[in-house]
Amino acid sequence: MTPAPRPAPALKPLRGVRVLSLALNLPGPAALMRIKAMGATCVKAEPPGPKGAPAGTSGDPMGQYNANAYATLHQGIKVIALDLKSDKDQIALHKALDRTDVLLTSFRPSALEKLQLGWKGLHKRHPTLSVVAIVGAPGQRAEEPGHDLTYLADAGLVTGLDLPATLFADMGGALMASEAVLRAVLARQHSGKGSLQEVALSDAAAWLALPRTWGLTLPTGAVGGAHAGYRIYPCKDGRVAVAALEPHFAAALCSAAGIPFSGQRTPLEPETHHAIAAFLRGRTRRQLDRLAEEKDIPLHTLA
Known part of the structure; x- marks a missing residue:
């Protein structure tokens, strides 16, 4: 060995x-x-x-x-x-x-x-x-x-x-x-x-x-809340910090939530925000941890 x-x-x-x-x-x-x-x-x-x-x-x-x-x-x-x-x-x-x-x-x-x-x-x-x-x-x-x-x-x-x-x-x-x-x-x-x-x-x-001065973390910025794959959401028994920012991570998240992914605009659409929020709200921390491992999605669950 x-x-x-x-x-x-x-x-x-x-x-x-x-x-x-x-x-x-x-x-x-x-x-x-x-x-x-x-x-x-x-x-x-x-x-x-x-x-x-x-x-x-x-x-x-x-x-x-x-x-x-x-x-x-x-x-x-x-x-x-x-x-x-x-x-x-x-x-x-x-x-x-x-x-x-x-x-x-x-x-x-x-x-x-x-x-x-x-x-x-x-x-x-x-x-x-x-x-x-x-x-x-x-x-x-x-x-x-x-x-x-x-x-x-x-x-x-x-x-x-x-x-x-x-x-x-x-x-x-x-x-x-x-x-x-x-x-x-x-x-x-x-x-x-x-x-x-x-x-x-x-x-x-x-x-x-x-x-923040560059606008990245303002509410209109990609890492300030505008991107549905980069937010903190409630889940069934806590919270989940999702950081699926890059297109391949965002696509994996959308796929898990049953959302058609048509390109980089998809995570910016209000409908995507609502659909991902609903999907995560119905899952437990354990389920989401397992999902992250199986689908290679960057997220971290919180109590």
């Missing part, structure tokens, strides 16, 4: 790169988790825990309102406590920065200046250090208050009264921040100097919103 091939070893493009993070809450730690997965040596510096809190209480708000998320985000990452308003801890920070390749922050620019961590001062003191600065909005808007929900709303991604299913701007911003770390490392290999990379959560939301 031929042995199964071994999986290729995971790429570690940041092996040997030292990253120090001051970023709290979600985007920074989520970026740090990905940066560590790419091989970087990561240290997270947090403020001391709240006064009166038990010893060891995290100074990151995430550690206080969702311990499980905090534990996952920081698995395998060294966490130290630093009071950046303390002269002693400022000295300790700069000693650490002497041995650091990339500093990750999530403060407003004015807060960084108050902590004597503005880019100009840092670059003069640590010329090979790069900074990836996560902000809410870019440029002059970086001082504006905001959060994931407001950035999604500004990008047109809040379409009703329900909250979005996840924190898209925060997690998208984390991806962009880990990408910025890669950019900073590559740039230093060419120039020998550190660089400043700004990552705005509002830009992350705007990037995720591009399909």
